[in-house]
Amino acid sequence: MKIKLFLSLFLAIFLLACKGEKQTEQVAVEKPVDSKVKIVVDMIVPKDDSFQIFYTEDGTSVFNEEKSVRVNVKGQPTTQKIVFNFPEDVAFSFLRFDVGENKEQQQMKIENFTVDYFGKKFEAKGNLFFQFFAPNEQLTVDMNGSTFVPKKSGNIHDPIFYPLEPLGVELEKLVKS
Template sequence: MKTLKTCIIALVLLSVITGCKKEESKTSVPAAENAAAEPAVQVVLDMVVKKDDTFEMFYVEDESLDFGDNKTRVKVKGKNESQEIVFNFPDNASIGNLRFDAGENPEQEEMTINKVIIKQKDKELELSAADFFTHFTASGYVKTFPEKFSFKGIKVNNVYDPMIYGNTTLMHILRELKK
């Protein structure tokens, strides 16, 4: 009887020990979850910028043009080929409209847009180069070349301040993206 009791206790302990080891492997975190998470709110411009510059992307949560200080600055290294310019916003940001300040370098050459990607939490909007000027409106400090999907900042009264605003078409799509 004593031997039977000892065997039962040994079997129970063995099953507890092996059961715990299996539980540990079930709760391990997949490698993908350990990787750095991409920001939840992001705007990516795929474009050609030939000279070094600094860009800013402003956002508002409503659909106004009062952008305030909600912005991200990005230094851009000039290249003759396309590059992705990434603007990361706080994860709790809710984009209602955008304003793109297209540089501070008055010597900047004509810039070409290839596409724009707007990420809002788990949703994404991609605008082709052909759609860019139907969703954004240039200020008086920007000369546009829609047939080439490009634009160039210009001086007006010796002031260089090229800005491109999201228009009502973009605001409508952003409203749907937030739902």
């Protein structure tokens, strides 16, 4: 009888101990790093996609993969904040905004484009965005509505907004002040 009681007590303690271990076990969740150098784009993106911002620091507009930040975007019918966190030692001179890889993407809308550089901000609301960026031939733009749609052009799908000179001026103000 004492053996059964002992085994029952041992089993109960063992099960409770195992149960406690399971409760304290945590899954590592990757939390995005919040940089002091970031670009936040408030926009409507109807379908899942991947956006990328390229940057230069040498005053040219020669862009490469090493100096870029990519963000996956979950499609939704309402405005969302898309945050691009950059290395804090970056000193922008120009930016290029690649707006998607999804060939089935629909009309998107820019609500706001903000560059936050150590608390100093440059902002282009709505269609003011188009004073700082020019679309390539793979985008159809409605400046009044602040909307754009990627064009289907054979096998090529590379919708891009290239920087205009006023953007370089605004970025220089942020970086040098």
